[in-house]
Amino acid sequence: MCGMSFKLQEAPKVHEPVKAKFPVDVKILTQNAKRETVYDIIVLGGGPAALNAAIYGSRAGLSVLVLEKLPATGGFVVNTALVENWLGVESMSGFDLAAKMASHAAKFGAEIKTMTEVVGADLTGKVKKVKTADGSEYFGLTIIIATGTGHAKLGVPGEKEFFSKGISYCAPCDGMFFKGKKIAVVGGGNSAFSEAIFLSRIAKEVVIIHRRDAFRAEQALVNAAKKIQNISYLLNSTVSAFRGDKKLTSLVIKNAKSGKLETIQFEGAFIYVGLVPNTKLLGSGTSETSVGLAGVNVDEKGFIVTDEKMRTNIRGVFAAGDVRATPLRQIVTAASDGAIAAISAQEYIGESGIKEHLSEIKLIKPN
Numbered sequence: 001m002c003g004m005s006f007k008l009q010e011a012p013k014v015h016e017p018v019k020a021k022f023p024v025d026v027k028i029l030t031q032n033a034k035r036e037t038v039y040d041i042i043v044l045g046g047g048p049a050a051l052n053a054a055i056y057g058s059r060a061g062l063s064v065l066v067l068e069k070l071p072a073t074g075g076f077v078v079n080t081a082l083v084e085n086w087l088g089v090e091s092m093s094g095f096d097l098a099a100k101m102a103s104h105a106a107k108f109g110a111e112i113k114t115m116t117e118v119v120g121a122d123l124t125g126k127v128k129k130v131k132t133a134d135g136s137e138y139f140g141l142t143i144i145i146a147t148g149t150g151h152a153k154l155g156v157p158g159e160k161e162f163f164s165k166g167i168s169y170c171a172p173c174d175g176m177f178f179k180g181k182k183i184a185v186v187g188g189g190n191s192a193f194s195e196a197i198f199l200s201r202i203a204k205e206v207v208i209i210h211r212r213d214a215f216r217a218e219q220a221l222v223n224a225a226k227k228i229q230n231i232s233y234l235l236n237s238t239v240s241a242f243r244g245d246k247k248l249t250s251l252v253i254k255n256a257k258s259g260k261l262e263t264i265q266f267e268g269a270f271i272y273v274g275l276v277p278n279t280k281l282l283g284s285g286t287s288e289t290s291v292g293l294a295g296v297n298v299d300e301k302g303f304i305v306t307d308e309k310m311r312t313n314i315r316g317v318f319a320a321g322d323v324r325a326t327p328l329r330q331i332v333t334a335a336s337d338g339a340i341a342a343i344s345a346q347e348y349i350g351e352s353g354i355k356e357h358l359s360e361i362k363l364i365k366p367n
Helices: 048-059 075-079 094-107 171-178 190-200 219-226 331-352 354-360
Strands: 037-044 064-067 111-113 118-122 128-132 137-145 149-151 182-186 205-209 231-234 237-244 248-255 261-265 268-271 275-277 317-319
Touching (some): 037 331, 048 094, 048 331, 064 137, 190 268, 248 268, 317 331, 331 354
Parallel strands (some): 037 137, 064 111, 137 317, 182 205
Antiparallel strands (some): 118 128, 149 275, 237 248
């Protein structure tokens, strides 16, 4: 899973990526082009939405390229200690589930490239172009943006300074560094509770700090946490600052009702206070009609706006999973989005007739 690129040899036969022949669409095809392959679908991202899009696209006989910036595919799933709400699987580690997803996508012919960060995109023409950090350029008839989300920050003093020095956003990654210690988990949603349960097996004491007295997490997770003796709660409370010297030693806690500040000793803090979309290459927006740098409409929080077929405002460009504006962000909904996006991409390719005209398009080779 951690290699730069892989493609299983036993994959069933699919349409080969198209080779362009004659010059036309010079607007989007630059003289720095390094490839002559035009994929049917290029998927940006490597989480459940991206991988399911790859599966459905490949099974439809389309050539699919998946570009993932991290060393392994899977998105947040990789760092989830235990997945218990994936249909048909009662319990499985997130790492194992992510590995199965990638293997499944590769089996049907998808080409998956990890450690390949997309830094720019030109989506204006009939053939789309994406540019990666290593200077490579890839071309596709359609693009599916499935870049997922990142962890929201509290934005309080000390958070940046003590990151990796006591502050973390990933319990499975860093939990073992806090064996036998007192740690805080900030947040009240599913991530906060699932990671608090995971950390309770490692830490001496886990304190969940939440700004309200009610939780957003599923009741099943809340009930499970309440049964664990070394998990306690600070409710109606927020973190005002992180303090320490070379590493984190305490949190300044503010009571949301009284406004009173209190410094409490902690040796670690795990923060789960929401998600922000990974749409940096698209720019940011301030309303539902905002247009990012790549021309894709985003909402006031930066999430991509789509219709029920995952279509964005740009023809041939789709979005799927947590990166789009959606009321629920779960593995199952992301995977569903990916399937819809791939089928919509297939329909677009067929209805537009673009493949029949590719003989008129040439990717200009470098000098």
